[in-house]
Amino acid sequence: MxxxxxxxxxxxxxxxxxxKAALRVQQDGQWRAIGxxxxxxxxxxxxxxxxxxxxxxxxxxxxxxxxxxxxxxxxxxxxxxxxxxxxxxxxxxxxxxxxxxxxxxxxxxxxxxxxxxxxxxxxxxxxxxxxxxxxxxxxxxxxxxxxxxxxxxxxxxxxxxxxxxxxxxxxxxxxxxxxxxxxxxxxxxxxxxxxxxxxxxxxxxxxxxxxxxxxxxxxxxxxxxxxxxxxxxxxxxxxxxxxxxxxxxxxxxxxxVIGEVQPTVMCAVPRLYEKAYSMIQAKVAQAPALRRVLFGWATRVGKQLVAIRQAGKSASPLLYGQLWLAERLVFRKLRARFGGRTRFLPVAGARLADDVNLFFQAMGLNLKYGYGMTETTATVCCYEDCQFKLGSIGKVLSGIDVKLGENNELLVRSPTVMRGYYNKPQATAEVMTADGFLRTGDAAELDGEGNIYFTERLKELMKTSNGKYVAPQLVEGTLGKDRFIEQIAIVADARHFVSALIVPCFTSLEEYARSINLQYQCKSELLRHSRVMEFFESRITELQQELAKFEQVKKFTLLPRAFSMELGEITPTMKLRRKIIETQYHDEIEAMYNHV
Structure with missing residues (x-):
């Protein structure tokens, strides 16, 4: 140490x-180094x-x-x-x-x-x-x-x-x-x-x-x-x-600026890659047929290589030949959007959808997906090179002990665990166990190889009136990767089905409206239009097929403005303050349940 x-x-x-340059910043259009x-x-x-x-x-x-x-x-x-x-x-x-x-x-x-x-x-x-x-x-x-x-x-x-x-x-x-x-x-x-x-x-x-x-x-x-x-x-x-x-x-x-900076490493939250994934998929969908076929073939080749490496095996000469061609025709151009020099990219802070993760791994971007907290000096676990398991949040760093407590809560003991909460001895005592483990408040699963699988945030679990537990982050992550959805908040606690407040991505939505020659005077009119409602219904239905029936959104309301830090609806780290949102949009929520 x-x-x-x-x-x-x-x-x-x-x-x-x-x-040698330690820091660098853009000033007057030029990147200035600070030694x-x-x-x-x-x-x-x-x-x-x-x-x-x-x-x-x-x-x-x-x-x-x-x-x-x-x-x-x-x-x-x-x-x-x-x-x-x-x-x-x-x-x-x-x-x-x-x-x-x-x-x-x-x-x-x-x-x-x-x-x-x-x-x-x-x-x-x-x-x-x-x-x-x-x-x-x-x-x-x-x-x-x-x-x-x-x-x-x-x-x-x-x-x-x-x-x-x-x-x-x-x-x-x-x-x-x-x-x-x-x-x-x-x-x-x-x-x-x-x-x-x-x-x-x-x-x-x-x-x-x-x-x-x-x-x-x-x-x-x-x-x-x-x-x-x-x-x-x-x-x-x-x-x-x-x-x-x-x-x-x-x-x-x-x-x-990423193309100018050409970083080899960069920390980011999953939302960056989810939005990039949505935009790439949208562009491919609008491309000529031959380009779509080429893109699909290259993606399949990349995914095959990821699967082989995950299994600890060697690729065949034929697959390496296909990869060589996919690199030159597709992957290099995609990686160039991220500067073209990345070696690995730490990603944490929220759930990263498996299909998004696999796509970028397949194109050669080494997403180092992981999990951590402020209370653990950031990282608890992350991917090892090539030997990661899709769906997991990686393996625990050496020197950290983890175990599962009540309700499968992930418990962490490590020299990186905080000294406590300042001026809050009671709150500190509540998160520490008698044997020195930190209660993370997150439920997880562990496999025999030491991989950790995040399941849900225990404090955010919602129990429907039918007795089913819904993990809002799972539902929000599933729908939120869509390029037409900028923000989403799930409502389910003590309700008989799941509903959602959705802030559309207006850039994408207005582009769609132009493509179907839809006329409207303002955002509110656009969101109320039957064609827009039908469009979102179909996308949500398609996106949430992988969810259990009780987890699926049955009703939704489109909002004309984003959730705001100024109004206390989200934290500075973009986490939802659910109680405030539900209070702010009480009437809209009640309308979804009163008109069934």
Whole structure:
């Protein structure tokens, strides 16, 4: 296990790699590299500026921003000053921001852009924070004397006495120091601050070293929020391995820039691949007959190779010959949409549909599907190269113990398990067993080869009035992969059948409406049109054939707007807050059950 403190590991890389690119970002249409030595200087000056600003060891400092290189520079600066970094989702409302600031007793807040700064100004006005440091130099500080831009803040740290103070703090680094407080999304209640320390991160690195091959030649595209444990810990690991981290602020732009960035690795949630799969299938369906036949043949060849590799066998010369041809005619072009250089792509955060997974594996994209939680420093299990079982979420990382508890709940014991929830001893006690296992709240199955199969989230199981249990994620994942469905929320608890609230993908739906020459004045009229309702009925019927009868959606309502973070309907990680959604759409839901 890497015994060194994370900041010491970063210093080793800085010394070894010097001017090699550590970070990269697009500015004025050009991709600008930031070398390791520059990163190290920013880390030190930020730490020294914090000390000069009165920061005390173990004091918590917030980062409220979208992804950018300055996010990581500030993060490492906080850690170097022996502080505790507290990420806050940039889409958080003022109330959500205020809750975390108060709970973690944050006095100094790094913010990203104008929307975050304007929210933070209100906390300055109420005396809840004392200082704001703005990462984006284009933000208008609105004359606030307690605010400064990051560049000015770094300059204030270039001071001999604060450098000496930083060296003293370095001598006091401990592996059991708290590294970060990451607040969970709070789908069922108020957010809980997950406490992770340096020993958690060190154990995480060692486990990943045994499963993954990441090195100085790799380039990672940082597109998931750094405020989430997945991208945050992955960024640490990328830098620990000496690889390059490329930042984009808007994850919606990922497919626009991926061809320029050409990443070798990239973390993503299943939704990215589900949407890509839907678009590819739609384009193929509209292609000439010969191209459709060629695509179908190539996909079958790729799937055959995946099956053979999964079984641990060698492909025949004939199959390799077919694969050679499929590569040149089909697969290379498809992989080029993802930059053309990917080696493996970690995927987690929700259920990944088997047909979507198999399709991308067949075309040569190595999706490293897995499972983890904030409370386990991200990864618990993931695929091994080639030897994965479709339908599973992979094998447990070395050093982690798992077992099944009551109701087949997955229990995890590991040096990567959190220290607990901050200021919440009762909540901590509720999730830990007497023998040190964490209750994940997720039901699973284990096979004889060590593969884990996710079945459902126990807290979200819905029981119909007929006594049948419905796993909403399974139903939502089955229907949500359709290119005409942007969001979907299942309703079934205490009801005699399953219904759904569906937000259509309006780009696809409007394209369909034009293709059938359907006339309408507004979105609401489009959604009420009988042709549209019949169209969705037929697609839903076709999509859910694999579901049991009691799981299938019998009624649905099309919604004119997306579920919103501002209205509290979804969390910053895009998880549904079901109680709020059901309250918000009470009338629409009741109408589905009153008109049977």
């Amino acid at each position: 890497p015994k060194l403190h994370l900041v010491q590991l970063m210093r080793e890389r800085i010394a070894q790699l010097g001017n 390791w030595r520059t990163l190290g200087q920013a880390m030190d000056y930020c730490a020294q500026a914090l000390i000069r600003a009165g920061h005390q060891p173990t004091e918590m400092v917030g980062i409220y921003s979208r992804n950018m290189p300055e996010w990581t520079q500030a993060d490492l600066g906080i850690l170097a000053a022996r502080g505790v970094s507290v990420p806050i989702y940039p889409t958080s409302t003022l109330d959500q921001l205020r809750y975390i600031v108060r709970d973690a007793n944050i006095g100094l807040l790094f913010v990203g852009e104008q929307p975050q700064f304007d929210q933070a100004l209100q906390l300055i006005a109420s005396g809840e924070i004392r200082q704001i440091v703005v990462l984006d130099s284009d933000v208008d500080l609105r004359g606030c004397p307690q605010a400064s831009h990051f560049r000015e803040f770094l300059v204030s740290g270039n001071h001999q006495s604060s450098e000496q103070a930083l060296r003293l703090r370095e001598s006091q680094y401990q592996m059991d120091d708290l590294l970060t407080l990451i607040y969970t999304s709070g789908t069922t209640g108020e957010p809980k601050g997950v406490m992770l320390d340096y020993a958690n991160i060190a154990a995480c690195f060692e486990m990943h070293n045994q499963r993954l091959d990441l090195n100085e030649q790799d380039r990672s595209l940082c597109m998931l929020p750094l405020s989430h444990v997945f991208e945050r810990v992955w960024t640490y690991y990328v830098l620990y391995c000496g690889a390059e981290n490329v930042y984009i602020r808007d994850p919606q732009q990922v497919m626009e």
